[in-house]
Amino acid sequence: MVPSTVLVSHKSEAETTYEVSWDGPDDVANPLNWSSARKWQNVVLVSIQATLSPMASVMLAVTSTAVTADFHQTDLYTPSLPTALFVLGFGLGPLFLAPLSELYGRRIIYLSCFTAFTVSNILCAVAPNMAALVVFRLVCGMAGSAGPSIGGGTIRDMFTPETRGRAQSVYSFGPTGGSALGGIIGSFILAGTGNWRWVLWVMAIASGITSVVSFFFLYETYPPYLLRKKARHLRASTGNDAHHSSYDSPLGHRQLLARTLTRAMHMLITAPACTAMSVYMALIYGILYLHMVTLPLLYSSKPVYGLPSYEWPAALTGLSYLGVGVGSFGGVLVCALCLNRTYMMMKERAVRKGLPTETKYPQFRIPLMQVGACIVPLGLFIFAFTARTYVHWIAPLIGAAVFSAGMLITYVCVTTYLVDSFDQYAASALAAMTLVRSIMGCIFSLIGFRLYESLGYRWGTLMLALLCVLAMPLPALFYFIGPRFLRLGGY
Known part of the structure; x- marks a missing residue:
């Protein structure tokens, strides 16, 4: 915690x-x-934003047949474009939004972006053709990326490392489980209305209500911004320009803005811990979006692209996402129960060995991360063989549930690791990770049809499972060499 108060630096009378x-x-x-109530009020609102955005990303995946029929599109890749471009925007937005939240505060970014997210959903709902829809979906993804990208930073602002695990777990359901909810809800809206545009109208209404509630009940949390604001208030109220916070920069506004906007990319390139974790999460996240796009194929009302199908009624196809949703919820429970306890247990052991209590120990998030890393390929193997x-x-859905549980455990631990490691620049570190994983999600969304059309469900999924097996030792490796990596990059 920041120590007490207003410090006076005596140089000379004129320089005080x-x-x-x-x-x-x-x-x-x-x-x-x-108070806990005020903290969790913020956590809930940010979590809702972080859930609605991924929901919107997948809602059109289950309506892709209706969309392409409405716009008379027959190309193989066209059905996945609205989802792929949304996910790409999801990665591009945080490059600017996360650093800006470290300059102008979190609240203004949440409010302005979610308002833009509401408007862009309306534009998608009235899109006259496929080209317009794809462009609006890109904008929608960028606007909706604030919650998923800077929410981890908001939690860091309000909770200490020993207490933030549970809040991080609840918040992290959105970026993963929200996708499953979007698929389920989207299919029922389409079945009930017969019009894919209503899926977007419902999302616009939900996001609009969230924007209004956030305006009244979402508080600013970023300490450097709050202290800079306090210093400005003191300068204005006292007429004394000598009041400054330690976060005031000697740089001009333009220079400061330029440095801020490039921070996430700089961290991705120069901070090995950020780079390695981002690449690892990108692989798993890409597979998640591959599931999001291709699960409806396995349960579609008729075989598509020569792939076998359970031939469920069209109204029930969205229920194929139940496995992902249940697995994500299970992962949240595991993290909520274990993440703080594991951290505290390992920290107490370290203190007994003589290590300082005030030191950061982000590597203590890794044991649970390793558990998730082992569960991920297990779920893929189950899916591949069933x-x-x-x-x-139900067997493939069990595989999807196991994969999703492992993915969420890994995701929560990786984001908490980055938050613990990069402290006040946590939002930029998470933005770097979001960029890489969203690019991978975009690519996998586009190639999913081709992958399974060429290799089938078994061999296509086995190939992905083997990639995850090869990546499995990464958390253990980082447990031992991570502290050394964290000293590199200047963060």
């Missing part, structure tokens, strides 16, 4: 400066000292 800080260790203006129409339909 006042460093503005918190008014003591228990200052209620410090988000770390907020995606047969003569096998009961």
Whole structure:
């Protein structure tokens, strides 16, 4: 916690400066000292935003046949374009939004972006052709990326490393489980209305209500911004320009903005810990979106692209996402119960060995991450060997559930690791990860049809499972060499 108060630096009478800080260790203006109710109010609102955006990404995947029929499109790749471009926008947006949240505060980014997300959903709903729809979906993905990309930073602002695991677990359901909810809800809306545009109208209504509620009940949490704001207020109220926070930069606004906007890319290139974790998550996230696009094929009302199908009624196809949703919820429960406990247990052991209590120990998130990394390929192997129409339909869904549980456990641990490691620049580190994984999600969304058309469900999924097996040792490797990597890159 930031120590007490307003410090006076005496140089000469003319050069006296006042460093503005918190008014003591228990200052209620410090988000770390907020009441649990106020903290969780913020967590819930940010989690809703982080859930609605991924829901929107997949909602059109289950309506792709209706969309392409409406616009008279026959190309193989066209049905996946609205989803792929949304996911690409999901990765591009955080490059700007996360660093800007570290300059102008979190709240203004959440409010402006989710309002833009609402408007862009309306534009998608009235799109006159496929080209317009794809462009609006790209914009929609960029606008909707604020919640999933800077939410981890918001949680870091309000919770200490020892207590943030549960909040991080609840929040992280959105970027993974939200996709499954989108598929299920989207299919029922399409079945009930017979019009794919209503899927987007419902999302616009939900996001609009969330924007209004957030305007009244979402609070600013970023400590450097709050202290800079406090210093500005003191300068204005006292007429004394000597009041400054330690976060005030000597750079001009243009230089500061340029440095801020390039921070995420700089971290991705120069911080090995950020790079390695981003690439690892990109592989798993890409497979998730491959599932999102191709699961409806296995359960579609008729075989598509020469692939076998369980031939479910069209209205029930979205239920194929139940496995992903149930697995994601299970992963949330595991992380909520174990992440804080594991961290505290390992920290207490380290302190008993004589290590300092105030030191950051992000590597203590890795044991649970390793568990998730082992579960991910297990789920893929189950899916690969059961995606047969003569096998009961629930078996592939169990594989998808196991994969999703492992993916969410891994995702929560990776994001918490990055938050613990990069502290006040956590949002930029998460933005770098979001960029890489979203690019992979975009690519996998586009190639999913071709992959399974060429190799079938078994061999296509086995290839992905083997890639995950090869990547399995990465968390253990990082447990031992990660602290050394964290000293590189200047963060």
